[in-house]
Amino acid sequence: MSYNLLKGKRGIVFGALNEHSIAWKVAERAVEEGAEIVLTNTPISLRMGDINRLAERCNAPVIAADATSVEDLESLVDKAMEHFGGKIDFVLHSVGMSPNVRKNIPYQQLNYTFLDKTLDISAISFHKLMQVLYSKSAMNEWGSIVALTYMAAQRTFVGYGDMADAKALLESVARSFGAIFGRDHKVRVNTVSQSPTATTAGKGIAGMGGMLDFAEAMSPLGNATAEDCADYCVTLFSDLTRKVTMQNLYHDGGFSNMGLSEAVYNGFLKGAKEE
Numbered sequence: 001m002s003y004n005l006l007k008g009k010r011g012i013v014f015g016a017l018n019e020h021s022i023a024w025k026v027a028e029r030a031v032e033e034g035a036e037i038v039l040t041n042t043p044i045s046l047r048m049g050d051i052n053r054l055a056e057r058c059n060a061p062v063i064a065a066d067a068t069s070v071e072d073l074e075s076l077v078d079k080a081m082e083h084f085g086g087k088i089d090f091v092l093h094s095v096g097m098s099p100n101v102r103k104n105i106p107y108q109q110l111n112y113t114f115l116d117k118t119l120d121i122s123a124i125s126f127h128k129l130m131q132v133l134y135s136k137s138a139m140n141e142w143g144s145i146v147a148l149t150y151m152a153a154q155r156t157f158v159g160y161g162d163m164a165d166a167k168a169l170l171e172s173v174a175r176s177f178g179a180i181f182g183r184d185h186k187v188r189v190n191t192v193s194q195s196p197t198a199t200t201a202g203k204g205i206a207g208m209g210g211m212l213d214f215a216e217a218m219s220p221l222g223n224a225t226a227e228d229c230a231d232y233c234v235t236l237f238s239d240l241t242r243k244v245t246m247q248n249l250y251h252d253g254g255f256s257n258m259g260l261s262e263a264v265y266n267g268f269l270k271g272a273k274e275e
């Protein structure tokens with residue numbers, strides 16, 4: 001069902017790799033709500049992924065950009081504005097990758113060259129993106145910038161490794177740049193802290209299946225799906241949330257405020273009895 005919440009708005013969506021990607025669902029929902037979008041991802045993911053299928057469905061151009069390259073980001077923003085014939089109303093940063101996590105390297109044995117990559121791709125790219133948008137005055141007033149994050153920035157989760165540090169930095173960048181973008185251009189910047197979700201990046205975390213089940217059993221409303229996340233992002237891009245900025249917004253079925261649920265407690269007791 002469409003409410004036309006994004007009618008007349010124009011946005012850039014980073015990070016749609018395949019139909020499981022959270023960004024894929026956001027792109028579809030944004031268009032359904034009346035937005036015009038530009039899709040972007042790395043050159044390699046454009047070759048390996050499915051983005052052209054999404055581009056057809058969304059009637060959107062695909063512009064290659066590595067989010068760690070300022071040059072690529074500058075060219076992307078220029079081309080997007082040319083395509084739209086004007087400034088941008090919303091941007092989704094749905095980008096993350098850790099070579100340490102991918103290679104199952106434990107946190108106490110981090111490879112620091114990989115750590116640099118993790119931080120650059122998953123956090124500093126957000127600063128680079130906003131610095132480019134800011135310096136080009138590319139955002140319309142009351143525009144909205146959202147990045148996706150995970151609660152491992154606040155609490156430790158087994159298997160999340162150096163991505164936890166990247167997410168903590170990402171959320172800090174959102175606050176710091178949010179203050180400047182709000183003051184100077186009336187643009188809001190937020191992070192959405194999403195439930196574990198079975199995507200390509202998600203499945204890269206060791207023990208993801210158990211993590212999904214645990215979060216599901218702990219959350220009063222159950223895990224938020226990628227489709228739920230898309231709905232939430234649409235509200236954040238819309239004019240209905242114009243004074244929400246510099247926030248880390250939990251979108252997790254209540255998980256972040258739970259201590260212990262009946263389901264987890266009963267499962268624990270059952271396991272203890274069986275031992």
Ligand SMILES: NC(=O)c1ccc[n+]([C@@H]2O[C@H](COP(=O)([O-])OP(=O)(O)OC[C@H]3O[C@@H](n4cnc5c(N)ncnc54)[C@H](O)[C@@H]3O)[C@@H](O)[C@H]2O)c1
Nearest residue numbers: 015017021022045067095096148149196197199200201202
């Ligand atoms: N899946 C989860 O459980 C979960 C939970 C909370 C937050 N998130 C976050 O959501 C975001 C999207 O992840 P997803 O779960 O949809 O997985 P995904 O694998 O579908 O998306 C990750 C995207 O990052 C892109 N990417 C990697 N390196 C890049 C680079 N250098 N430049 C540009 N793009 C690059 C990939 O090509 C891919 O499209 C990530 O920030 C992730 O950390 C995911």
